[in-house]
Amino acid sequence: MIVLGLEGTAHTLGVGIIDGDFQVLADIRDTYKPESGGIHPRDASQHMSQMMGDALARGLAEAGLDMADIDAVTFSQGPGLGPCLRTVGTAARTLALYHKKPLIGVNHCVAHIDVGKVLSGFADPVVLYVSGANTQVIKLLDGRYRVFGETLDVGLGNMLDKFGRLTGLAHPAGPKIEELAKNGKEYIELPYVVKGTDMSFSGILTSALQKHEKGAKLPDLCHSLQETSFAMLCEVCERALAHLGATEVLLAGGVGYNKRLQQMVASVAAEHGARFDFPGPYMGDNGVMIAMTGLLMHKAGIETPIGESHVDAQQRTDSIDIRW
Secondary structure, three states, X not given: OEEEEEEOOOOEEEEEEEEOOOOEEEEEEEEOOOOOOOOOHHHHHHHHHHHHHHHHHHHHHHHOOOHHHOOEEEEEEEOOOHHHHHHHHHHHHHHHHHHXXXXXXXXXXXXXXXXXXXHHOOXXXXXXXXXXXXXXXXXXXXXXXXXXXXXXXXXXXXXXXXXXXXXXXXXOOHHHHHHHHOOOOOOOOOOOXXXXXXXXXXXXXXXXXXXXXXXOOHHHHHHHHHHHHHHHHHHHHHHHHHHXXXXXXXXXXXXXXXXXXXXXHHHHHHHOOOEEEOOHHHOOOXXXXXXXHHHXXXXXXXXXXXXXXXXXXXXXXXXXXXXX
């Protein structure tokens, strides 16, 4: 069994190929980088359209295969930026129809979780899922991922990117904020907003920008922004651990690349005697995670008819029936 995964929800076009044992045969990523500002959906989708053929060819070459060897075509069906989703969805449908392969639409958020579960071996973790637009603490129950807590406004990754954009840091700002934070010497008090088990990041962004305008040093602000927002995540994650009696904690999503966040979540898990893990190089958007969820769905007998393969930019993690 060979599965092709196509990812295209934001800035990264991903082509992943895996075998039936979840071994990675190819992992191609082509990232759209705006000249200035943030991601413009139209420009990102045009970049994906231009690079799709080359990325697919490179993926097949890396795996030593051609399309005749592919047994299923999987793609990110949602959520994400509409133009990007439509570009990748069109490519997936075209490949599936032309080569007469099964088509499987994958929820991007669930794929972030599944790649972590496959690589860690975790069976039933509390998941801290933190990406650009998504910030959720979730756990699987009765065939659905239930949201224990989530952001009430902006996703943490988008908040960090906006802070970086407005303080002169190039996109994506997360890695640059992490690097600057290492040189921060003073903690600057910022709004800490946890409401029940939900979080809000709009106030902390506004406050940090105001303090920057008043002359606060950028390394100190980056340090304080990370410490405050990550502590909010850890509080909600810890509540979920204690309330649900979980024994596994999985960190998923692109923001999870941050070493300080990994350290803080690992500490929370250790205090509760829970195991902690994250999917290493597959934290960010990639085609491998789409292929892995697609393989799990295929093994469960799930296929997406062409008539139901339309993309859904607002598709939620907790809207998907997990039958695998």
